[in-house]
């Protein structure tokens with residue numbers, strides 16, 4: 001799956017507003033007094049770097065499969081003291097080697113693990129160094145409210161959820177179940193896990209995000225064949241002009257007991 005710079009820029013203000021500040025404060029406390037080596041998985045252009053580094057400092061390695069996104073991150077931040085380097089990796093193939101080589105104190109990311117399968121999340125949990133923290137923001141949780149409600153919303157949303165579970169490059173995705181699955185895996189392995197809801201709460205001042213969000217979800221639902229062309233069109237048109245939209249996410253923080 002590829003993500004354009006324009007799309008990532010468009011969603012970033014909503015992401016920044018949505019990130020749970022309590023979890024960030026707890027992570028900042030954990031980071032205080034050290035300069036953690038931070039590995040940002042699927043960094044894109046550096047949204048997590050921008051959201052977190054002012055609070056936690058550190059030495060950041062941004063990783064992504066998309067070289068254009070990493071180039072953009074370097075252009076924006078390459079001369080900043082917390083920005084260490086970028087690594088062009090395929091996290092499906094290179095995960096364990098990347099973690100072993102970079103020895104992170106913190107593995108972080110955003111809008112990533114809902115793309116991943118249970119198998120890949122098992123690998124990530126197993127590869128997390130025992131003294132490292134884990135922070136993963138903005139995993140989609142499947143809860144959406146669009147107001148006024150567009151026609152065919154329930155059928156379309158169920159189809160969207162089934163599309164969320166298709167393979168996005170990491171095996172069959174867990175989609176909305178990914179955050180709770182990862183929380184359980186890390187808890188079983190001994191990390192202290194906290195989670196918080198981090199929904200996008202959008203109104204007409206976010207119309208520039210709502211319209212492409214409607215188009216993107218319509219493209220996904222079209223692939224499922226759940227709606228006729230005319231119903232799909234009606235639904236997408238209704239979503240595009242929605243006045244109030246909530247899109248649910250979960251932020252996850254896991255701290256090592258050591």
Ligand SMILES: C[S@@+](CC[C@H](N)C(=O)[O-])C[C@H]1O[C@@H](n2cnc3c(N)ncnc32)[C@H](O)[C@@H]1O
Pocket residue numbers: 001002003008041042043044045046047048063064065066069089090091092109110111112169
């Ligand atoms: C939804 S975007 C989120 C980007 C960024 N974390 C943010 O919040 O703006 C998912 C990111 O994961 C990256 N990605 C997807 N599959 C990947 C893979 N197999 N290896 C490395 N990065 C991957 C994409 O290129 C994209 O930058």
